[in-house]
Amino acid sequence: MPVARSGAARYLSVMKVRDADILVVPGYTNSGPDHWQSRWQSKLSTARRVEQTEWSKPVREDWTASVAKAVNEAEKPVVLVAHSLGVAAAVQAIAQFRKPVAGAFFVAPPDVANPKVKPRHLMTFGPYPREPLPFPSIVIASRNDPFCAFDVAEDIAGAWGSLFIDAGETGHLNADSGFGPWPEGSMTFAKFLTDLKA
Structure with missing residues (x-):
């Protein structure tokens, strides 16, 4: 994984997987069994998926409500692990959060302001x-x-105050672009988690 290019975030103390409710937030059409999100979910003891009623016909209000419900039902501080449209759903749901979110790991956010991007x-x-x-x-x-x-992704990360990581030419960072096993991502996430406040 290339080094971080910009952005800053303040991490406070040590968190372990058992200290958090890890919410996996897939994007459009869900993440299949070979996707890194699914692989991580099967390996992380406190991880669970935010399910959507309509994976192929996403409705913003429904998706954000599902994310907010999962966060608000969590018993431990939440760590979001979102990919693609799941990033947009998670960010748009923030105003509905009633439980603490310890951190968010956002991968491949889509450009939701570009009319040329499909779907x-x-x-x-x-x-x-x-x-x-x-x-x-x-x-x-x-x-x-x-x-x-x-x-565009770099600009969004800067506005959010996120640590921004350049993944190089890696497509959409999904199973189709070869990111089923994603050891670099797993190591980056592990470091991120241990730097969060428990």
């Missing part, structure tokens, strides 16, 4: 808020993601 469902999840997020976060983006230009 058109993405546009309904925009625009992104520009205020700093109320918890530490990482944004990992690819230089050739078909759903978001690299400079």
